[in-house]
Amino acid sequence: MPAPILQLNDVKTHFPVSSGFFVRHQTGTVKAVDGVTLSVARGEVLGLVGESGCGKSTLARTILQLVPTTGGTVILEGRNLTSASAAEMLLARRDLQMVFQDPFASLNPRMTVYATLAEPLLVHKVVPPDQVRARVTALMEKVGLSPRFLEKYPHEFSGGQRQRIAIARALALEPKVIIADEPVSALDVSIQAQILNLLSKLCREMNLALIFIAHDLSVVKHISDRVAVMYLGKIVELGPAVEVIEHPRHPYTRALVSAIPTPDPDIERGKKRLVLPGDPPSPLNPPAGCAFHPRCPYVQEKCKVSVPPLIPCGPNREAACVRLDEIGAQ
Amino acid sequence: MPLLEVTDLRTSFHTRSGVYRAVDGVSFSLGKGETLGLVGESGSGKSVTCYSLMGLVPQPPGRIESGTAMFDGIDLLHCAPAQARQIRGKRIAMIFQDPMTSLNPYLRISEQLIEPLLIHEKISKADALVRGLAMLEAVGINDAAKRIHSYPHEFSGGMRQRVMIAMALITKPEILIADEPTTALDVTVQAQILELIKKLQSELGMAVIFVTHDLGVVSGLCDRVQVMYAGRIVETADTRTLFRSPRHPYTKALQRSIPSLQPKGKELYTIPGLPPDLSKPIAGCAFAPRCEFAVDRCRTTDPRLVAINPGHATACVRVQSAEI
Numbered sequence: 001m002p003a004p005i006l007q008l009n010d011v012k013t014h015f016p017v018s019s020g021f022f023v024r025h026q027t028g029t030v031k032a033v034d035g036v037t038l039s040v041a042r043g044e045v046l047g048l049v050g051e052s053g054c055g056k057s058t059l060a061r062t063i064l065q066l067v068p069t070t071g072g073t074v075i076l077e078g079r080n081l082t083s084a085s086a087a088e089m090l091l092a093r094r095d096l097q098m099v100f101q102d103p104f105a106s107l108n109p110r111m112t113v114y115a116t117l118a119e120p121l122l123v124h125k126v127v128p129p130d131q132v133r134a135r136v137t138a139l140m141e142k143v144g145l146s147p148r149f150l151e152k153y154p155h156e157f158s159g160g161q162r163q164r165i166a167i168a169r170a171l172a173l174e175p176k177v178i179i180a181d182e183p184v185s186a187l188d189v190s191i192q193a194q195i196l197n198l199l200s201k202l203c204r205e206m207n208l209a210l211i212f213i214a215h216d217l218s219v220v221k222h223i224s225d226r227v228a229v230m231y232l233g234k235i236v237e238l239g240p241a242v243e244v245i246e247h248p249r250h251p252y253t254r255a256l257v258s259a260i261p262t263p264d265p266d267i268e269r270g271k272k273r274l275v276l277p278g279d280p281p282s283p284l285n286p287p288a289g290c291a292f293h294p295r296c297p298y299v300q301e302k303c304k305v306s307v308p309p310l311i312p313c314g315p316n317r318e319a320a321c322v323r324l325d326e327i328g329a330q
Numbered sequence: 331m332p333l334l335e336v337t338d339l340r341t342s343f344h345t346r347s348g349v350y351r352a353v354d355g356v357s358f359s360l361g362k363g364e365t366l367g368l369v370g371e372s373g374s375g376k377s378v379t380c381y382s383l384m385g386l387v388p389q390p391p392g393r394i395e396s397g398t399a400m401f402d403g404i405d406l407l408h409c410a411p412a413q414a415r416q417i418r419g420k421r422i423a424m425i426f427q428d429p430m431t432s433l434n435p436y437l438r439i440s441e442q443l444i445e446p447l448l449i450h451e452k453i454s455k456a457d458a459l460v461r462g463l464a465m466l467e468a469v470g471i472n473d474a475a476k477r478i479h480s481y482p483h484e485f486s487g488g489m490r491q492r493v494m495i496a497m498a499l500i501t502k503p504e505i506l507i508a509d510e511p512t513t514a515l516d517v518t519v520q521a522q523i524l525e526l527i528k529k530l531q532s533e534l535g536m537a538v539i540f541v542t543h544d545l546g547v548v549s550g551l552c553d554r555v556q557v558m559y560a561g562r563i564v565e566t567a568d569t570r571t572l573f574r575s576p577r578h579p580y581t582k583a584l585q586r587s588i589p590s591l592q593p594k595g596k597e598l599y600t601i602p603g604l605p606p607d608l609s610k611p612i613a614g615c616a617f618a619p620r621c622e623f624a625v626d627r628c629r630t631t632d633p634r635l636v637a638i639n640p641g642h643a644t645a646c647v648r649v650q651s652a653e654i
Contacts, residue, residue, distance in 0.1 A: 260590070280518075
């Protein structure tokens with residue numbers, strides 16, 4: 001495996017919860033990200049899946065240091081971002097960019113496309129001012145938009161076009177890692193396909209590392225090389241995308257895979273669906289032991305005692321379940 | 331005789347920037363106990379079709395230009411408001427996409443849940459509460475007796491959607507219109523809600539109109555599917571036929587752009603261009619500018635939804651003349 005460009009070691013992001021009207025006092029801690037160890041190599045697409053509230057977006061924000069880390073380290077090419085100064089962080093962000101979910105909210109409505117795309121170039125002074133326009137034009141072409149749109153405002157574009165602008169903005173500084181937080185969830189399926197194709201093409205051409213966050217497993221399987229499944233702040237399964245999704249080991253991954261509706265009536269009707277009871281538990285008050293145990297069909301007493309670590313279960317595969325061998329492969 | 335027969339429904343929105351023809355001549359029928367999927371991308375008119383049937387289109391700016399929707403001898407689109415109120419919420423009920431905003435945050439679940447009963451049936455509040463409680467249990471809310479007096483914010487998204495379903499079904503409607511009821515939910519919760527709708531449907535024998543953009547959801551749930559594009563139905567068939575042998579180029583293109591149906595690593599098929607601007611008159615087929623099979627005739631002839639096989643109709647002139 002090539003050396004990772006981004007390495008997370010036991011990253012924790014906890015948020016204090018306070019209550020009281022006149023006197024605020026801390027009443028709890030939300031462990032949004034709780035001990036995540038991950039790495040991404042250049043040219044690799046890592047899919048990060050999980051249900052809402054599992055901490056995948058917080059993990060993205062933690063990597064970019066948009067929220068303070070509680071523990072662990074985020075290392076980008078040997079630089080530890082968790083202890084970086086503001087000046088060092090500014091430099092690091094040239095290599096680390098983000099694409100957000102909602103292209104209707106992530107672009108400034110008062111800035112033209114040109115201003116949006118030129119801003120990072122001017123802030124980081126990557127090109128002399130007289131070359132900015134040429135760079136912006138090249139960026140537009142790279143994401144498949146005509147440069148004649150440069151003087152338009154975001155409201156004049158459709159959702160898919162806006163997402164292309166957001167991607168162009170992330171590419172402006174020629175980063176090495178892009179984190180895309182649900183970049184296609186707000187888009188229709190035909191537009192979603194365009195953006196997925198664009199992201200795969202850019203990763204190949206620019207040798208980018210991409211962390212692709214989504215809740216749709218079929219999208220993740222399509223675009224990712226490896227996939228990490230998160231549940232309540234922890235990674236419960238990690239491995240090559242096709243294998244994890246076609247032969248999931250962790251009971252939660254199994255349930256997640258089984259819950260995806262297949263667009264094929266014969267398969268869909270013949271399928272024995274593993275429907276999980278209940279909702280994901282509150283991260284404010286997670287269950288003891290394995291966080292998944294209250295919903296797990298394979299639960300035993302030992303699951304309620306200690307938090308299971310990620311253990312290897314096949315080539316490049318890991319899963320966090322104490323009963324892996326007993327429940328076998330699927 | 332079908333339970334609901336919609337003929338030539340046209341709904342448009344009159345705004346300052348023009349007239350948007352959101353629904354442009356939609357005709358379909360729904361049989362007793364049938365599940366009909368209404369599929370399309372955003373702006374295709376699937377929700378507005380449902381809103382028109384329920385009388386929920388804000389007028390102005392909306393206007394139902396023409397059409398009839400016959401339900402048990404009554405035209406839902408033209409009957410007196412009092413008559414519509416007798417049907418709406420009692421014999422035809424609706425659930426919405428966002429369970430977070432469709433419950434009144436100021437009222438306890440109990441009050442909202444039994445409101446349809448108090449309006450539509452001669453029933454005491456105590457008896458209504460008993461039925462409400464039974465309904466909450468039927469939709470799978472644990473500890474219903476205690477939770478019935480909670481407020482909506484005390485429930486999670488999946489639970490709220492269950493409450494919405496309980497509220498819609500409490501009057502035992504003959505038709506349930508479900509407008510993207512699982513889009514805002516997580517996939518494991520979506521699986522729960524879909525199972526629930528299926529179970530309740532077979533128990534109550536009601537017909538369901540299920541609006542969604544997710545072809546996967548449709549394939550497991552619906553008997554028949556209608557695909558909408560730019561305010562019109564472009565293809566309708568039983569679910570199996572629609573997935574196995576789609577004929578309309580738009581349906582085909584839609585299927586080819588779903589990642590799970592394609593081999594991994596292969597580039598996904600994308601439909602070129604954008605959906606048309608509904609405020610401008612469309613000459614010929616609305617999909618023609620994006621269609622790889624379009625010929626000159628497509629840009630001039632208005633395609634009509636014509637049966638090509640029994641139960642399988644498509645609005646493509648080239649399919650109808652057996653050219654593609």
